[in-house]
Amino acid sequence: MTLLEIDRLSVAFPTRRQTFVAVNEASLMVEPGMIHGLVGESGAGKSTIGAAVMGLLEPPGRITGGVIRFQGEEISGRDEQAMRALRGARISMIFQDPLTSLNPLLTVEQQLVETIRMHLKLSEADAQKRAVELIDRVGIPQPELRVKQYPHQFSGGMRQRVVIALALCSEPEVIIADEPTTALDVSIQAQILDLIKELARERQVGVILITHDMGVIADTTDRVTVMYRGEVVESGTTEDVLGRPSHDYTKSLIAAVPRPSLKLRRFPLISYGDRAATAGIAELSTMWPDMKGDQDAPLLEVRDVSKLFIQKRAWRPSKREYLRAVDDVSFDIRKGEVFGLVGESGSGKSTVARTIATLYHANAGSILFDGVDVTALKSDRALESYRRQIQMIFQDPYSSLNPRMRVLDIVAEPMRHHKIETDPGRIRDQVEDLLERVGLGASAAIKFPHEFSGGQRQRISIARALATRPRFLICDEPTSALDVSIQAQILNILKDLQDHLHLTMLFISHDLPVVRQMCDRVGVMRHGKLVELAETNALFENPQHPYTRELLGLMPKLEGLSTEGLEIEAA
Amino acid sequence: MTDITPEQTQPAKPARPRGRLTRWWDSDVAWSFRHSPVAIVATFVVAVMSLAALLAPWIAPYHPFDPATLNLLDGFTPPMQENQFTGNVFWLGTDDQGRDIFSAILYGSRISLFVGISAVLFAMTLGVTLGLIAGYVGGWIDTLIMRVADVQLSFPSILIALLVFGIARGFIPPAYRADMAIWVLIVSIGLSDWVQYARTVRGATLVERSKDYVQAARLIGVPSGLIMLRHVLPNVLGPVLVIATIGLALAIITEATLSFLGVGVPPTQPSLGTLIRIGQGFLFSGEWWIILFPSIALLALALAVNLLGDWMRDALNPKLR
Numbered sequence: 001m002t003l004l005e006i007d008r009l010s011v012a013f014p015t016r017r018q019t020f021v022a023v024n025e026a027s028l029m030v031e032p033g034m035i036h037g038l039v040g041e042s043g044a045g046k047s048t049i050g051a052a053v054m055g056l057l058e059p060p061g062r063i064t065g066g067v068i069r070f071q072g073e074e075i076s077g078r079d080e081q082a083m084r085a086l087r088g089a090r091i092s093m094i095f096q097d098p099l100t101s102l103n104p105l106l107t108v109e110q111q112l113v114e115t116i117r118m119h120l121k122l123s124e125a126d127a128q129k130r131a132v133e134l135i136d137r138v139g140i141p142q143p144e145l146r147v148k149q150y151p152h153q154f155s156g157g158m159r160q161r162v163v164i165a166l167a168l169c170s171e172p173e174v175i176i177a178d179e180p181t182t183a184l185d186v187s188i189q190a191q192i193l194d195l196i197k198e199l200a201r202e203r204q205v206g207v208i209l210i211t212h213d214m215g216v217i218a219d220t221t222d223r224v225t226v227m228y229r230g231e232v233v234e235s236g237t238t239e240d241v242l243g244r245p246s247h248d249y250t251k252s253l254i255a256a257v258p259r260p261s262l263k264l265r266r267f268p269l270i271s272y273g274d275r276a277a278t279a280g281i282a283e284l285s286t287m288w289p290d291m292k293g294d295q296d297a298p299l300l301e302v303r304d305v306s307k308l309f310i311q312k313r314a315w316r317p318s319k320r321e322y323l324r325a326v327d328d329v330s331f332d333i334r335k336g337e338v339f340g341l342v343g344e345s346g347s348g349k350s351t352v353a354r355t356i357a358t359l360y361h362a363n364a365g366s367i368l369f370d371g372v373d374v375t376a377l378k379s380d381r382a383l384e385s386y387r388r389q390i391q392m393i394f395q396d397p398y399s400s401l402n403p404r405m406r407v408l409d410i411v412a413e414p415m416r417h418h419k420i421e422t423d424p425g426r427i428r429d430q431v432e433d434l435l436e437r438v439g440l441g442a443s444a445a446i447k448f449p450h451e452f453s454g455g456q457r458q459r460i461s462i463a464r465a466l467a468t469r470p471r472f473l474i475c476d477e478p479t480s481a482l483d484v485s486i487q488a489q490i491l492n493i494l495k496d497l498q499d500h501l502h503l504t505m506l507f508i509s510h511d512l513p514v515v516r517q518m519c520d521r522v523g524v525m526r527h528g529k530l531v532e533l534a535e536t537n538a539l540f541e542n543p544q545h546p547y548t549r550e551l552l553g554l555m556p557k558l559e560g561l562s563t564e565g566l567e568i569e570a571a
Numbered sequence: 572m573t574d575i576t577p578e579q580t581q582p583a584k585p586a587r588p589r590g591r592l593t594r595w596w597d598s599d600v601a602w603s604f605r606h607s608p609v610a611i612v613a614t615f616v617v618a619v620m621s622l623a624a625l626l627a628p629w630i631a632p633y634h635p636f637d638p639a640t641l642n643l644l645d646g647f648t649p650p651m652q653e654n655q656f657t658g659n660v661f662w663l664g665t666d667d668q669g670r671d672i673f674s675a676i677l678y679g680s681r682i683s684l685f686v687g688i689s690a691v692l693f694a695m696t697l698g699v700t701l702g703l704i705a706g707y708v709g710g711w712i713d714t715l716i717m718r719v720a721d722v723q724l725s726f727p728s729i730l731i732a733l734l735v736f737g738i739a740r741g742f743i744p745p746a747y748r749a750d751m752a753i754w755v756l757i758v759s760i761g762l763s764d765w766v767q768y769a770r771t772v773r774g775a776t777l778v779e780r781s782k783d784y785v786q787a788a789r790l791i792g793v794p795s796g797l798i799m800l801r802h803v804l805p806n807v808l809g810p811v812l813v814i815a816t817i818g819l820a821l822a823i824i825t826e827a828t829l830s831f832l833g834v835g836v837p838p839t840q841p842s843l844g845t846l847i848r849i850g851q852g853f854l855f856s857g858e859w860w861i862i863l864f865p866s867i868a869l870l871a872l873a874l875a876v877n878l879l880g881d882w883m884r885d886a887l888n889p890k891l892r
């Protein structure tokens with residue numbers, strides 16, 4: 001019998017202006033022991049389905065059509081009290097952020113015991129024994145010791161294991177996991193997904209796995225449902241949907257996923273929907289200083305750079321404690337090259353970028369740009385020429401643009417500051433031209449940042465970075481906050497910048513497949529140290545350092561994905 | 572619902588040309604205003620009282636600040652009754668000097684509002700500047716500014732105002748005291764009230780400073796002062812506006828309190844507080860109108876401004892929407 005059946009479910013959010021239909025006649029079925037993936041980009045309505053099943057739709061959202069059946073019984077029309085008996089007991093949920101899903105004031109044991117006793121009617125002692133068993137089951141070492149601890153004493157991955165243990169307390173039949181690994185590093189993501197897979201098999205639990213990540217879907221799920229703007233566009237076994245997609249949206253979505261094993265010339269343009277905006281970077285090349293010629297000479301040399309952050313303040317220098325965020329890192333970036341830095345969160349890769357960008361001062365070592373030691377330049381005036389030649393694109397498109405400034409002023413600020421252009425009319429012409437080139441259109445100039453989506457904001461960021469006609473661009477996780485189809489567009493623009501303007505780039509990312517697409521050489525960082533540095537293909541085919549091998553092993557393989565319509569450069 | 576992007580809640584409509592005014596009328600804040608009776612009434616009261624105060628010389632039937640026009644025989648006339656000696660009728664009665672209470676309230680709220688608004692502007696400028704510097708620069712400058720603020724917070728603000736007022740008067744020659752009184756009042760109220768602006772702005776600045784758009788400006792090479800002015804300041808002003816509105820009510824009351832205590836504006840130019848002090852002497856001898864009407868005016872003004880500030884705090888806070 002089908003465990004959970006969602007039949008033509010519609011959910012709407014009436015707002016002041018109009019009713020927003022978040023889910024439109026979506027159907028899916030979950031069988032015991034099976035992991036059902038629900039994939040789509042932000043705004044597709046996948047989380048709304050999860051919330052609707054749990055009876056946790058936030059007002060004013062409500063179910064406007066269709067039914068949800070749990071073991072054949074309709075649950076969608078039930079009142080709050082009846083839902084409470086079901087929620088947490090027979091259907092549980094795992095949320096994205098493991099920190100906010102746990103009560104920081106209670107020990108793990110207290111939280112588990114409370115939940116177990118509420119659902120299973122066990123005695124205190126039995127419940128405690130069971131709590132230890134569960135903590136052991138989700139793979140936390142020394143369970144007897146760890147249950148007595150508070151959530152803040154666990155790392156992110158361990159906390160998510162605790163959340164999973166909490167979801168298992170009541171022996172549920174269905175678990176809804178909403179982006180359970182999005183906040184975690186790759187190495188931990190793989191472990192958590194394995195755990196979910198094991199538990200589904202072992203306990204015959206039906207799992208709905210909500211995610212935006214094709215890699216997670218490919219590696220974990222049995223069946224998959226693809227959603228686009230509230231509607232189910234395709235559903236079937238994971239192998240079929242990913243290998244032989246039939247719907248145009250699925251095809252374009254799969255084509256936009258960066259592959260670890262193939263290097264593409266460009267990402268195929270997403271032709272579905274109305275979001276594709278073409279960029280014309282090539283036309284900019286006439287305005288740019290010619291940067292070809294002696295390609296092998298290094299543009300940027302990072303020599304034994306260290307950066308310390310104070311962790312414990314003290315009057316006496318000997319009592320102070322420091323965190324070595326960057327520890328003796330050295331590398332060169334050649335002219336016209338794209339140099340990648342990869343590593344997990346906390347590995348120091350962003351600190352390296354910000355030190356190069358003069359946002360931090362290095363505690364030791366030197367940074368040479370075109371032969372000039374920029375760490376020796378102390379005054380703003382001395383740094384002026386260096387700053388004109390470097391620019392940076394930030395990770396979070398929502399915080400990197402001043403919300404109170406018009407796009408015109410945002411993009412014009414570097415031009416005005418560096419006096420590249422002083423006449424207001426010509427500044428405006430140039431800003432409009434830049435916006436046109438990054439695919440936004442000249443009319444964007446008079447708008448404010450909040451009128452744009454994440455991908456469009458990142459284009460504004462790129463336009464601002466290009467305003468001073470820099471030679472060197474630092475990209476700090478430029479696409480990790482974006483949906484995969486938008487990511488493909490932004491990466492294409494960055495590829496154009498390399499091809500037509502021959503910009504030298506430092507490209508920082510935790511996403512290895514993206515790095516493979518973008519970079520000529522890659523450095524791998526761990527705990528502030530550079531552990532390996534090699535040509536991209538050599539690194540991916542023949543990693544030397546054990547940590548690099550480990551990272552590559554955790555990368556989703558994505559071998560079953562369709563390769564329709566891809567321009568492959570190298571296998 | 573994190574999954575709904577703005578792009579989806581507002582489906583692509585052809586952009587129709589709209590004026591600034593209609594866009595503002597359509598905004599969430601304007602909508603919340605239209606649907607809040609309290610805010611509408613409060614705005615109405617504030618608008619009427621401000622207009623009346625502003626136009627006092629033209630709409631007031633008498634001129635209470637000009638001793639030459641006063642007739643002592645008019646003194647203690649009850650509201651809406653004929654005076655037994657002169658036969659004059661006053662809407663709200665007269666005080667012991669024969670001043671028309673209605674005119675005195677108009678002129679008095681003029682002084683109260685002027686002192687209140689100026690004091691708030693002074694406190695705001697001082698507090699925002701110090702808070703911005705403390706939050707953005709950090710280090711020992713931050714420590715110094717915030718310690719001074721902490722020390723000041725441990726005194727009641729009326730005490731600070733009294734202290735500043737007393738010291739300032741000591742430095743002014745007696746001949747100028749009456750003329751300077753109102754400015755001394757503004758400075759002393761302002762100095763007693765800057766701390767909350769500084770604290771709020773410092774907190775907001777700490778948040779904004781760590782955002783990437785500030786880093787982007789630093790990377791371009793924009794000097795710190797310009798970053799504070801052009802980038803940080805516009806983004807921290809929202810909460811300041813709310814505090815300023817609520818602070819206005821507080822400043823008006825502080826002014827009234829000081830005047831009531833006899834350290835505010837001179838009795839020849841009575842503000843609402845001075846009128847209440849005058850009326851207080853006749854409260855138990857039957858001349859109730861001298862204290863009642865100025866008190867109602869003060870209460871209405873302070874309450875309306877406060878309610879407006881309250882509404883603004885809710886309307887501008889996206890978490891409560």
